Amino acid sequence: MDLSKTYNPKETEDRIYRLWEESGFFNPDNLENAKAGNFVAAIAPPNITGELHMGHALEHTLQDIIFRMKRMQGYRTLWLPGIDHAGISAQNVVEKQLAKEGVKRQDLGREKFLEKMWAWKEKYGDTILGQFKKLGLSVDWSRTKFTLDPDYQKAVEAAFKHYYEKGWIYKGERVINWCSRCGTSISDLEVNYVPETTTLYYIKYGQFTLATTRPETKLGDTALAVHPDDSRYSKFTDQNLEIQSVDNENENETKLKTIQIKVISDAAVDPKFGTGIIKVTPAHDVTDFEIAQRHDLPSVTIIDRHGRMNANAGKRYEGLKVSEAREKIVKDLEYLGLMEKMEKYEHNIGRCDRCNSVIEPLPSEQWFLKMKDLAALAIRALDDGKIRFHPSRWTGPVRSWLENIRDWNISRQLWWGHKIPIEGEEDVLDTWFSSALWPFAALGWPEKTDDYNSFYPTQYITSARDILYLWIARMVFSGIELTGKMPFKDIVIHPTILTKDGKRMSKSLGTGVNPLDLIDRYGADALRFGLAYQTTGIQDMKFGEETMLMGKKFANKIWNISRYILMKIGDDKVEPKSHGLPIIVKLEDTILKVTNHVESYEFGEAAHVTYDFIWHDLADKYIEETKNLDDAQTKETLMYILVNCLKLLHPFMPFLTEEIYSKIPIEDKKLLLIEPWPVLK
Ligand SMILES: [Zn+2]
Numbered sequence: 001m002d003l004s005k006t007y008n009p010k011e012t013e014d015r016i017y018r019l020w021e022e023s024g025f026f027n028p029d030n031l032e033n034a035k036a037g038n039f040v041a042a043i044a045p046p047n048i049t050g051e052l053h054m055g056h057a058l059e060h061t062l063q064d065i066i067f068r069m070k071r072m073q074g075y076r077t078l079w080l081p082g083i084d085h086a087g088i089s090a091q092n093v094v095e096k097q098l099a100k101e102g103v104k105r106q107d108l109g110r111e112k113f114l115e116k117m118w119a120w121k122e123k124y125g126d127t128i129l130g131q132f133k134k135l136g137l138s139v140d141w142s143r144t145k146f147t148l149d150p151d152y153q154k155a156v157e158a159a160f161k162h163y164y165e166k167g168w169i170y171k172g173e174r175v176i177n178w179c180s181r182c183g184t185s186i187s188d189l190e191v192n193y194v195p196e197t198t199t200l201y202y203i204k205y206g207q208f209t210l211a212t213t214r215p216e217t218k219l220g221d222t223a224l225a226v227h228p229d230d231s232r233y234s235k236f237t238d239q240n241l242e243i244q245s246v247d248n249e250n251e252n253e254t255k256l257k258t259i260q261i262k263v264i265s266d267a268a269v270d271p272k273f274g275t276g277i278i279k280v281t282p283a284h285d286v287t288d289f290e291i292a293q294r295h296d297l298p299s300v301t302i303i304d305r306h307g308r309m310n311a312n313a314g315k316r317y318e319g320l321k322v323s324e325a326r327e328k329i330v331k332d333l334e335y336l337g338l339m340e341k342m343e344k345y346e347h348n349i350g351r352c353d354r355c356n357s358v359i360e361p362l363p364s365e366q367w368f369l370k371m372k373d374l375a376a377l378a379i380r381a382l383d384d385g386k387i388r389f390h391p392s393r394w395t396g397p398v399r400s401w402l403e404n405i406r407d408w409n410i411s412r413q414l415w416w417g418h419k420i421p422i423e424g425e426e427d428v429l430d431t432w433f434s435s436a437l438w439p440f441a442a443l444g445w446p447e448k449t450d451d452y453n454s455f456y457p458t459q460y461i462t463s464a465r466d467i468l469y470l471w472i473a474r475m476v477f478s479g480i481e482l483t484g485k486m487p488f489k490d491i492v493i494h495p496t497i498l499t500k501d502g503k504r505m506s507k508s509l510g511t512g513v514n515p516l517d518l519i520d521r522y523g524a525d526a527l528r529f530g531l532a533y534q535t536t537g538i539q540d541m542k543f544g545e546e547t548m549l550m551g552k553k554f555a556n557k558i559w560n561i562s563r564y565i566l567m568k569i570g571d572d573k574v575e576p577k578s579h580g581l582p583i584i585v586k587l588e589d590t591i592l593k594v595t596n597h598v599e600s601y602e603f604g605e606a607a608h609v610t611y612d613f614i615w616h617d618l619a620d621k622y623i624e625e626t627k628n629l630d631d632a633q634t635k636e637t638l639m640y641i642l643v644n645c646l647k648l649l650h651p652f653m654p655f656l657t658e659e660i661y662s663k664i665p666i667e668d669k670k671l672l673l674i675e676p677w678p679v680l681k
Pocket of ligand 1: 355
């Protein structure tokens with residue numbers, strides 16, 4: 001028995017982690033005595049572009065707490081790690097690197113470019129998994145999956161084929177979100193709407209005045225539209241008007257020309273916007289595209305995929321960038337007396353989530369997956385309580401998203417990803433199409449492998465709220481449809497970590513906190529305990545370093561308590577024994593509460609209860625009261641409490657507790673990692 005004077009996480013953590021890895025007990029195949037059943041979850045696979053941030057630190061710490069408790073409770077635990085190929089964001093990283101050398105992906109061609117991607121993946125792709133080890137995560141590394149592994153590719157192809165044969169996959173023209181920088185369509189969920197002040201232009205259309213933020217799209221207008229109940233305009237509905245416009249075919253002179261345009265009525269028009277009459281540009285606006293479909297209006301594309309005006313915009317504007325065309329047409333309209341007024345206007349501009357370029361809605365041929373039946377499966381699972389959210393308040397938003405869902409545009413004009421499994425098709429699938437298969441594809445589906453048969457369905461999944469729709473909802477319906485089973489029972493949505501003054505944490509904004517720095521300063525256990533301690537299901541977490549400091553002090557307290565007890569015992573042979581003293585009653589109450597809280601995903605409560613028992617009941621009271629006692633009963637009781645506290649604390653502070661446990665002189669000890677969880681006698 002010897003504990004150094006102070007606890008040194010730096011000296012301990014890597015050594016202990018190696019011990020766990022070498023033991024093989026992260027792998028369920030080695031848990032021969034596990035009789036309680038299986039406990040399985042797949043980790044939310046980080047992107048290969050990722051590095052550990054506070055969101056991961058929180059999410060995975062909480063998961064590790066559950067897994068470590070379940071393993072000690074005798075479950076055959078499988079926590080499956082993996083990594084996502086992260087289509088567009090990974091491709092962007094490599095494209096940016098190439099750009100520094102003045103090379104474009106098109107210069108290399110698809111094959112050579114993909115070689116670069118794989119080389120990059122080999123070099124940096126699993127940096128983040130190494131960082132997970134610093135946190136102490138008890139994942140089964142032998143089963144690590146990558147979403148472009150050959151068997152995973154088979155799963156993606158099988159899913160596509162399944163949907164295709166059901167007639168749910170179709171090719172269609174839609175106005176989609178196009179990023180001309182990334183050169184691909186992106187989903188609605190990957191567009192960030194950023195409030196910006198621009199100009200609202202009031203343009204004369206014959207006897208009407210129309211407000212628009214995008215006067216250049218005037219060249220693609222095929223109708224005017226009003227709300228059906230708007231009495232101001234009812235007499236014009238369905239009429240063809242002759243109006244004056246700018247002559248867009250005249251390159252040299254600013255001249256008027258007469259055009260014909262129809263007035264239609266549609267409930268999608270907001271009578272309160274501008275003058276209540278809008279121009280309809282079906283090719284460059286999602287709402288206008290839908291209006292045009294309902295009224296059978298033609299669609300005229302005037303902007304190309306590079307964000308420039310095309311021939312349909314007329315010789316006067318062809319070849320100009322959208323912003324240049326806007327400037328020019330505003331001048332022309334002013335010159336021709338067709339611009340009534342301009343005013344400042346704050347509204348949301350759609351920007352690419354990956355590169356922040358302004359999104360251009362463009363008509364495009366894309367592959368779609370029909371959502372109606374799939375969404376209905378997920379809605380039923382939620383309504384029947386077969387899948388439950390924790391906290392439950394997330395059920396409502398997800399349900400309503402599913403009810404209002406549009407067909408899913410699953411094709412992307414990228415090279416890095418799963419190629420659409422159709423002969424002659426060049427596009428790849430939306431990266432979320434493969435992520436949606438994660439809990440079963442990672443276990444071998446569609447093959448009925450041993451892992452799939454033993455470990456699917458999984459128990460639960462954790463996620464940040466920002467990918468509730470992108471990922472969680474899609475895993476639910478994909479799982480039910482493709483495997484006939486709920487992919488998991490519980491969905492745990494962890495709080496968002498904000499800065500101390502409530503701002504979003506972001507590396508680029510300089511408001512991020514690096515968990516590796518915190519581990520370096522306070523130790524991994526202090527970080528883990530501090531995070532768990534702050535977690536409540538209700539609020540987002542405003543992060544302050546105080547709780548890390550508190551975690552560190554707590555770690556030292558536990559070290560000192562252990563050191564005290566071991567010194568008191570000295571060289572005596574002492575069996576841990578419960579003597580039914582009041583402190584034991586209190587300990588048993590604590591065991592019960594911690595167990596129940598962790599089972600219910602109430603981590604903050606579990607951490608508080610443990611902390612209070614150890615600090616107040618044990619250290620402040622019992623140890624003080626027995627300071628001068630030296631009898632066997634006291635020693636046995638202290639030993640009993642120590643062993644049980646180390647077990648209770650192990651899920652929260654695994655390194656520290658394993659280290660102390662290794663020094664305790666009791667017989668038939670195993671690694672604390674697999675010692676039985678304390679139970680009430
Ligand atoms: Zn982009």
